[in-house]
Amino acid sequence: MKKSLALGILIGIVVIVAVLIYVTSYKLQVTRSPSDTRLQAAATINPLADMVSQIGGEYVNVATILPPGSSPHTFEPAPEQINSAQNVKLFFAIGHGLDSWLKPIVDSVPNASTITVDHNIQLRDLPLDQRDADQPDQTVDPHYWLTVTNAKVILQNIADALIQADPIHKDVYAANLSSYLAELDQLDKDIKAQLSALSKHELITHHNAWGYFADAYGLKVVGTFEVSPGKEPTPQQIADLQNKVKQYSVSTIFSEPQLSDQSLKPFVQDLNLKIAVLDPEGGINNMGYIDLMRYNADTIANALK
Ligand SMILES: [Zn+2]
Structure with a gap:
């Protein structure tokens, strides 16, 4: 085994263990003193x-x-x-x-x-x-x-x-x-101005979180990769999505940080697509609501311009 590969695997394991420790040790921050x-x-x-x-x-x-x-x-x-x-x-x-x-x-x-x-x-x-x-x-x-x-x-x-x-x-x-x-x-006002200027409006998203956003800002979700979040799509669903990619000339799939992109990656590679990351929660980067909405609008604007 090459040294660089071994090192890469080791780093990967360390990262996974660190994430597991963080997730399992996370508790509600509801600690308060009696004077609170x-x-x-x-x-x-x-x-x-x-x-x-x-x-x-x-x-x-x-x-x-x-x-x-x-x-x-x-x-x-x-x-x-x-x-x-x-x-x-x-x-x-x-x-x-x-x-x-x-x-x-x-x-x-x-x-x-x-x-x-x-x-x-x-x-x-x-x-x-x-x-x-x-x-x-x-x-x-x-x-x-x-x-x-x-x-x-x-x-x-x-x-x-x-x-x-x-x-x-x-x-x-x-x-x-x-x-x-x-x-x-x-x-x-800012998001409406930003997204109404786009020439394309069709989105394929990782899960079905973006219908309200699309309705509000003149976009259309034409397909969803995981209809059941956390479950891989069926071969029939994959075939339907491939057709949608062609029909709407989709170039980017919108993934999410809370969902694994393991099964999304081969689909994206097969069709030579790009992945952009939308975030419905904002917890990872500790984004407040306004930053979260701006981040998502920017991500869509960059991908569809
Ligand atoms: Zn959701």
């Missing part, structure tokens, strides 16, 4: 936690339950994660099958409540060819946080919940809401 009088909250996914912290400011301590780099579709909470949530009073969730693993955690915490932030959101149905055959009941697309319009509604729902739980600070929460909504209005 902040409202204790947790959110299932990183973008939702960022929104809670934008509104809660100094009066709310918010933890993210889904570890960075994990997919909400395949996550199962470890007993330590359930134990470390015992101080939480308010849990924020997306619902619609995305974070149903929250239930055993909430059930273990006395006097906690769950706020599903979908109130007043116009939900979209998953197209028939993007539904998971293993989950026939899941017909609603749960990735609704990925448009700015919906984020504004989510933020209103968060503010309502915080004000109800902690009415003493209601003026602060209302002020935080209104200044953050103004930032989001600017974000929405």
